[in-house]
Amino acid sequence: MSIDTTPSAPTTGAPAPGAPNPHASADEVEAAWSDTKLAQVLYHDWEAQTYDEKWSISFDERCIDYARDRFTAVAGESGWPYGRSLEIGAGTGFFTLNLMLAGVIDKGTVTDISPGMVEVAKRNADSLGFSLDGQAADAEELPFPDESFDLVIGHAVIHHIPDVEKAFREMFRVLRPGGRVVICGEPTKRGDFVARRLSRLTWWATTHATRFGPLKEWSRPAEELDESSRAAALEAVVDLHTFEPDELERTVLRAGGVNVRTATEELTASWFGWPVRTFEAAVPEDKLGMRWRMFAYKSWLRLSALDKALTPVVPKGLYYNVSIAATKP
Secondary structure, three states: OOOEOOOOOOOOOOOOOOOOOOOOEHHHHHHHOOOHHHHHHHHHHHHHOOHHHHOOOOOOHHHHHHHHHHHHHHHOOOOOOEEEEEEOOOOOOHHHHHHHHOOOEEEEEEEEOOHHHHHHHHHHHHHHOOOOEEEEOOOOOOOOOOOOEEEEEEEOOHHHOOOHHHHHHHHHHHEEEEEEEEEEEEEEHHHHHHHHHHHHHHHHHHHHHOOOHHHHHHOOOHHHHHHHHHHHHHHHHHOOOOEOHHHHHHHHHHOOOEEEEEEEEOOHHHHHHHHHHHHHHHOOHHHOOHHHHHHHHHHHHHHHHHHHHHOOOOOHHHOOEEEEEEEOO
16 A cells, blocks of 8 residues: 655544545554554555456456356346446446446446545446446445335445444345345355465465566566555455355345345355466566466356356355345345
């Protein structure tokens, strides 16, 4: 994270709502270690600058298929298009915009605790010719009237929320009766345990192997590696939960959902995908061309297909991702 070390008055709490803050002061970063919501804002405002590049986010056939397939894996294909959709923790708009391109959603509204993320999401929508409502908001206190939406969605978001059950209660509050909540791509306890250790091993091996000799030209500058390490450290504050699928189902039932179901994805695909992502973050981007990216993507697709075939015999909790869908009575 880019740190401003200029002396300043002590800062507490999050930046003003609606004001992106990609360059946090030293005082703000220090305060974030004991204030998870401030950490969420600062970390994701910083991430917003390069988030799409970091995660290879696009709005083309590759990501349209990914978003649609993840949605249908847990929610099916009935009811399309949903009239009014709200996304919590929308980031740069990946899930909403690709589902709009896929014909799943008619009109989208996005929220994120990070004003910087919302700003990028709206910019991405403009580039696609979409009209997208968006504002910074806390998922535990959504700024919308009761029964405002036909669908509430999220992707890789609830593991950042302190009170998950409270957030689901808010999602059901703003849904019309019969509306659906669909949350995808959340880490399972055992899947996350394996993925993080594979990532750490890959980071260590790559950064050490590229320090000397013929591979030195594959080393990123030390200041960039330091920045990535600081960001990774702050993830300890913003990544709050992992989930057991059965426990997540019970949480959503307590929050008021019915017809609750979960689906899990990525077993071998996560064992491959996380080291690949980590390797890509550890070396200069210009060293990895289109051939590498297509190899990585096609390999991930093949392994994902294998993982789906293994679903009948592999326990849900061993997969990396869990998604959940429910209906408001």
